[in-house]
Amino acid sequence: MSLPLSDEAKVEVDAIVETIIYLYTESRRLTKQAARELGLTGPQLTVIKLLETFGDLSLSSLSERIRAQNSTVTGIIDRMEREGLVSRERSTSDRRVVYIRLTTKGAQLAKSIEVEPMEIMYGVLAGLNREDTRDLLRILGKLQKRVRALVKEREALGPIDEKKKAVGEP
């Protein structure tokens, strides 16, 4: 798995990882802070913006978009429903599906929000020159492609290993 790295390369890789973590956590922190001023949490702000943009969404598609498990989103929606921001509407065509809909209160709140989730990222990225933007996108794209390939590969191997593992304290 871990290719041998020269010391110099290792330092650079470290710095890159550090920076990515920094950018991610910091922009999350700032989003959360913005949400706070509206009496919302970070994920709640994201959900409201998504619903405003796309209209009603099933719980599953919401989960996909915010990259979380259904069980997590169930909880988020529970709390938002309790606050009167959204309502659950059972689909008539497929009674397993629940659509999440903004209430009037939720829609009003959504309209009053000018900040995008990850807004800080946007602002900072917009300050890059064209060339840097292109390069960054290109390189990150490469990385993503490789990670995807790697994950796929692991998933293919995983199930076989599954039996070898069986760790667990007896």
Added chain:
Amino acid sequence: MSLPLSDEAKVEVDAIVETIIYLYTESRRLTKQAARELGLTGPQLTVIKLLETFGDLSLSSLSERIRAQNSTVTGIIDRMEREGLVSRERSTSDRRVVYIRLTTKGAQLAKSIEVEPMEIMYGVLAGLNREDTRDLLRILGKLQKRVRALVKEREALGPIDEKKKAVGEP
């Protein structure tokens, strides 16, 4: 805050943000998965590796390194202590300070771990050519610098705004 972006630029910025989020969450997920096989959680794996690398660390310095609040780390250490992986040692020179130390069991476990936290990132980044690595580092560095400046700026303004806000449901 949000500079006007051309549509084309907006798409690219979106893609960059998407990718950064993807890389971060995916590598976290994979680290967590690796930890699982050892009966650990993600943060616990990170803590064990840090303690192995740096020796005993105060709870505060541990918090800094894993970018979390003291209160969070207190909980992580509580559970690790319960599992017999680490112990708390009150400093004699400053009795407010608590050092976290690997137990024999913890040290053994640490030795048996070959994966680095964020190992997948490393593997993938190591696959980039020199030029791409340099470019990526340079551009991310720029971004980080700007975010830092922005955060600082906000912090400077924040306290003044503090009174204007006072939202809160009555």
Added chain:
DNA sequence: TCTGGATAATTCGCACACGAAGTATTCGCG
């Protein structure tokens, strides 16, 4: 020396976040 402010940890309450197990419903296929 004594006291007020800073610092290190902890406690508490809340909100994610995940995975496993459970429920309801739909769908595919014989």
Added chain:
DNA sequence: CGCGAATACTTCGTGTGCGAATTATCCAGA
């Protein structure tokens, strides 16, 4: 048709993760 697999969501238990309040300790300056 009917039944077993798949899908959508919920529930439950555990582990972060944060911020405010608390406790214990240190330290600088009157």
